Amino acid sequence: MNTLYPLEKNLKPLKTDQQSSNTIRFEKLKRHSEMIAALGSGLIVLIAYFLMPTMPKTSIILYLLAFVMGGFVKAKEGIETLVQEKEIDVNLLMIIAAIGAAAIGYWLEGAVLIFIFSLSGALESYTEAKSERDLSKLMKMKPETARVVDENGVEREVKIEQLQEGDLLIIRPGERIAADGIVQEGFSSVEQAMITGESMPAEKELGDEVYAGTMNGSGSLIVKVTRAGEDSVFAKIIRHIEQARNEVPASQTRIERIEKVYAKAILSITVLLLFLPHYLLDWSWSETVYRAMVFLVVASPCALVASIMPAVLSAISSGARKGILFKSGRQLELLSDVKVIAFDKTGTLTKGxxxxxxxxxxxxxxxxxxxxxxxxxxxxxxxxxxxxxxxxxxxxxxxxxxxxxxxxxxxxxxxxxxxxxxxxxxxxxxxxxxxxxxxxxxxxxxxxxxxxxxxxxxxxxxxxxxxxxxLRDEANTMVQQLKKMGLKVVMLTGDQEVTAKTIAKEAGIDQVYSNLLPEDKVKAVKELRQHYGKVAMIGDGVNDAPALATANVGVAMGGAGSDVALETADLVLMNDELSKIPQAIRLGKRTQRIVKQNMVFALLVICSLILANFLQEMTLPFGVIGHEGSTLLVILNGLRLLR
Known part of the structure; x- marks a missing residue:
């Protein structure tokens, strides 16, 4: 069955070790550039602080250097937003506050503000970059070519895009499988944790299904292609991860909308505070300008803006590692408020x-x-x-x-x-x-x-x-877990009443809707929403797709689910484990809990700092530490979801 290929066909231009090493170093440097700039500015601020008593001019030059090094990225983002969208954002507010502090002689405070602000920005970037790296790692698992075997047993190498349903592929030991398919010959173990979440390699023999992107073990396999290219489970995972990473949750959208108005209001109030207290409260000019700068620092909504996305991205990444694929961050919000879990029977609660x-x-x-x-x-x-x-x-x-x-x-x-x-x-x-x-x-x-x-x-x-x-082995345990969480569990099935009630009794489900057509399932979901609140629907078949779309959160069984169900659902269980459903709900609730913690904490800090400033009890150094410290804390709190 094997055919030898000319050596030249497999030759590719190779980089020298030195070139490869330089490329790796450059990529690492690029990845960490924002953090390097932030830490570099902090180091320069520290040196300038110690030089200030003996070399004040040198110290000011170093402070200026720290401003440029730490503030360049955020200043660039703020100016781009101002020019392109005609909006003032939190980045521009912070840069103005830092420059204002330096203008009245508080070089150290302005530089520290830039340092901590750039550090919090670098941490946010790391959170976003992690999901991008996860996607990049997945992309690298995608083979570029496959070996097709024709009816005469002759092999030929083709590009992945040329594969068609029904093609026979030969998969040698240690190779990645190029398309979803069914094993026709051979025996091997396949590492497929990225698809199913299984910690151990799965043994594959005649009739077993294999997935694109998974790694073959020590045996050889002949695989008949069932899904190729963009139709493969692997391609869908990549597409859904991209979608989840790019779609902003509703709460974040609201915060960003408020931020634009809030930033303008803060800047307008700051302008008023530069003059009014001097005339109305008999403050000195230096005190008036100082308090205006403190207000600009402490009132900026940095911590509030950072309360949501780091937490949501961390939760999506954590879920993906467990085989729980969220198509958007919005589903995390909805899951936390779900009151009813509706299950299809065949292929979902049962083995099908x-x-x-x-x-x-x-x-x-x-x-x-x-x-x-x-x-x-x-x-x-x-x-x-x-x-x-x-x-x-x-x-x-x-x-x-x-x-x-x-x-x-x-x-x-x-x-x-x-x-x-x-x-x-x-x-x-x-x-x-x-x-x-x-x-x-x-x-x-x-x-x-x-x-x-x-x-x-x-x-x-x-x-x-x-x-x-x-019944699936874990179904009863899963239902009991959902009930303990205070959720109502129901079954929606097209099967006859006697069979449905028997399976429901074994699973521990009390409420059953039987003999349902697809349109009847939609009607049942609407009724449940009306009586109880938000509904999550779990199914696997084409007949479940309308109900999945009608529910607040549609959950599809990823391994055995139909293509229509997978595309319609908001959340996919890649390894068909029902035990992941309580995990997903707990993850949604935990995310919302952390987001609420962050927002309440951020608002309390902002209000407290503003009040202390008007009572003339807040100094600029403490304002900087309080404001930027709270931003760092909400980001780190969100990163806990990565665990």
Whole structure:
């Protein structure tokens, strides 16, 4: 199957070690440039402070250098906002305050203001840069080429963009998988933590699904492409992370809108304070100008502006590491206020695949013989029930034979000839003559929420098979956690009432809506919103997409979810673990709690400093420390969410 390629085809221009080393150093320097400038300005301020008594002129030159080094980035941002948007922002306010302090002889205070302001700005930039680096790391995991194997076993290398559904890829040991697909040949372990959150490599064999961007282990695999390019789960993760990073939460938008008005008001009040106290309160000119500068420093909304985005970006990054993919920061706000959690049943609360729960042969019928016959007849079918029966036979090591004259009866079952006898396998309504004993048995099984299948040989019922979609292992624990958090948990399903109530009882869910069409699920979500408040809807199928869009927060199961559900949802659970839902809600509540802490703290500090200034109890050094210190504290408080 392997074909040798000319060596020249794989040759690429290589940089020298020295060039690579220089490039790495430059990238590191560029990444840390804002922090280096901030710390550099702080060091210069310290040197200038000690030189002031003996070398005042040199000290002032150093203070000016500290102003330029620490304030250049923020001054540039402030001037750009003023020129391009005709708005005054907090950056410009701080630069004006620092220059004003220096103008009245407070060089040290002005320089310290610049230093701490630039330091807080560098910390904010680090927070934003982290999410960008996470995205860059993901982008580097994206292979550029893939090896396609044709029907003759000949390999050819193609670009990722050229891959199509149905292509066969060969994945060698240590290579990244180029597209989502199903294993056709081979056995290997695959590191797929970036997709599913699994800490250990997952073993992959015939029929298992693999994802683009994941790392193959020590074995070779032949993979049939199911999703390529922008349709792959990996591509969707990158797209959603970009979307979440760029979309600003509603609270941040409100703060930014207020900031523009607030900054103008502060600047206007400062201009008035430069004159009015002298005439109205008989303050000296020096005291008047001094208090105006202190007011400009302490009233600036730096801490308030920094209260939200560092915390939100930290929470999004933390969630992504756990396999909880937020499409925007807005969902963190909404999750914290959710009152109702609505679940789809099939594929969400349950595994989505029926399993045989009861296998009852008729009197005189051998159990092994019956299972062999049924599995052999169903082996040619792709129906989930047929697959479940075949799976049971395979787990018991039964060898299957191919039936003859197989004929499907639409919506009911199948007929076939097996070992010279005519067999019929299907739903009870497929059969006309059923004894009372069999009828009672079927009714009893269906009352337990199970689907029943009858087997008939030569006109006589010879067995009953019951199947049911089983609850996910973590479902009950997850529901109990949600209830302890004070949330109402409901089930919305298109399944029949008996089955729905049985699964709901096992999961610990009290309120069930059954027999729902997609439009009925939408109606149910609207009713829940009206009666209880904000609703989060969790689903995985195409039929769940309208309800996901209607809910305040739509949550999709990322591993098994349909493309429509994944695109419609606001939040994606990449590894299908229901236990992540309470985690996501706790993360949303914790984020909002930290944001509120930050905002209350910032407002209290600003109000306290302004009051102390008007009482002539606040000095400029303490004003600088109080104002900029509070900004640093709210940023660091937000960064706690990275843990």
């Amino acid at each position: 695949k029926p399993v045989v729960t009861d296998f009852i042969p008729a009197q005189g019928m051998d159990s092994h013989e019956l299972l062999t016959a049924l599995a052999s007849i169903e082996s040619l079918s792709e129906h989930p029930i047929a697959k479940a029966i075949v799976q049971k036979a395979q787990t018991e090591g039964i060898r299957l034979s191919r039936p003859a004259h197989l004929q499907a009866i639409t919506g009911l079952g199948v007929e076939a000839e097996y070992l010279g006898q005519r067999w019929r396998v299907g739903k009870p309504k497929m059969f006309v003559q059923i004894t009372n004993e069999i009828q009672e048995l079927v009714q009893g099984l269906e009352m337990e929420g199970k689907t029943t299948i009858l087997a008939e040989r030569a006109g006589q019922i010879v067995g009953v098979v019951a199947l049911r979609d089983t």
